[in-house]
Amino acid sequence: MPTSSKLSHLKTQSDMAHLAVEVADAVDVTNYAANIAFHTKESRNQIRKAIRTARKSLSETEQTQASLSASQRMLHALQAQNAQHVALYLTHDGELATPPLIEALWQLGIHTYLPRLHPFNAGQLLFLHYSADTPMQANQFGILEPKLDVRAIIPVTDLDVVITPLVAFDLMGNRMGMGGGYYDRTLANWQLKGKPLPMGYAHDCQQLTSLPCEHWDVPLPFIITPSRLLTF
Ligand SMILES: Nc1nc2c(c(=O)[nH]1)N(C=O)[C@@H](CNc1ccc(C(=O)N[C@@H](CCC(=O)O)C(=O)O)cc1)CN2
Numbered sequence: 046m047p048t049s050s051k052l053s054h055l056k057t058q059s060d061m062a063h064l065a066v067e068v069a070d071a072v073d074v075t076n077y078a079a080n081i082a083f084h085t086k087e088s089r090n091q092i093r094k095a096i097r098t099a100r101k102s103l104s105e106t107e108q109t110q111a112s113l114s115a116s117q118r119m120l121h122a123l124q125a126q127n128a129q130h131v132a133l134y135l136t137h138d139g140e141l142a143t144p145p146l147i148e149a150l151w152q153l154g155i156h157t158y159l160p161r162l163h164p165f166n167a168g169q170l171l172f173l174h175y176s177a178d179t180p181m182q183a184n185q186f187g188i189l190e191p192k193l194d195v196r197a198i199i200p201v202t203d204l205d206v207v208i209t210p211l212v213a214f215d216l217m218g219n220r221m222g223m224g225g226g227y228y229d230r231t232l233a234n235w236q237l238k239g240k241p242l243p244m245g246y247a248h249d250c251q252q253l254t255s256l257p258c259e260h261w262d263v264p265l266p267f268i269i270t271p272s273r274l275l276t277f
């Protein structure tokens with residue numbers, strides 16, 4: 046074999062060796078990333094389970110007291126924002142109860158809206174006006190939501206505030222929900238317009254020092270609990 050061809054053969058072998066190392070590294074990195082993703086998902090699910098149990102174990106008296114205290118604090122915060130169109134949620138699975146807040150908002154003439162699962166776009170929410178006589182139905186999770194009525198739909202960017210349910214939050218304003226990504230999708234672009242302002246609403250026992258986060262998680266600028274207003 047002529048020298049040049051030998052060299053080119055050697056060069057190819059060396060390239061192959063480098064390529065092999067690179068491929069192995071890439072596979073390792075992929076496995077490593079997959080492992081981290083798996084462990085993050087597992088630890089997020091464990092946190093969800095523990096906190097859902099903790100909030101469900103509050104007594105009825107504690108739940109009532111908590112919802113009254115939190116609603117006062119939330120009302121002040123909403124009035125400070127001059128919020129006129131406010132989305133909130135109907136209590137599910139031990140979440141901080143919203144009835145006292147809803148009643149107070151109705152008394153003040155502030156428009157209230159509830160989420161409903163989008164009929165066609167999986168993972169998306171629609172927000173519909175909510176009053177005492179809104180026809181309601183249970184969704185696939187057993188949560189009451191307004192029946193679909195196109196006249197009652199409000200575009201998300203017309204809402205002033207979205208009071209978000211959550212499972213856990215941390216001391217940096219990170220939020221973890223039920224795991225559907227509904228609020229993350231709804232709020233993904235809120236900072237572009239500055240609207241709607243997301244405000245977390247939760248029991249004090251839902252607070253952790255630090256949560257494992259994902260890039261799609263939308264941090265909350267405000268979180269209100271029965272004992273505190275946290276701003277970030
Ligand atoms: N009150 C309230 N309304 C809300 C929400 C919420 O967190 N709270 N959502 C916030 O996104 C949306 C609904 N998302 C939800 C996602 C999962 C489950 C849930 O219970 N999952 C069960 C599994 C049920 C199943 O797979 O069929 C579970 O995790 O045990 C509930 C609501 C819209 N409405």
Ligand SMILES: Nc1ncnc2c1ncn2[C@@H]1O[C@H](COP(=O)(O)OP(=O)(O)OP(=O)(O)O)[C@@H](O)[C@H]1O
Nearest residue numbers: 220221222223224225226227228229230233261262
């Ligand atoms: N902006 C987004 N666009 C597309 N997919 C998203 C977005 N945000 C979240 N998801 C997807 O939703 C799934 C659930 O996300 P995650 O576990 O963070 O939900 P969650 O915050 O607990 O739920 P929720 O927001 O409904 O309360 C993830 O698989 C994620 O990829």
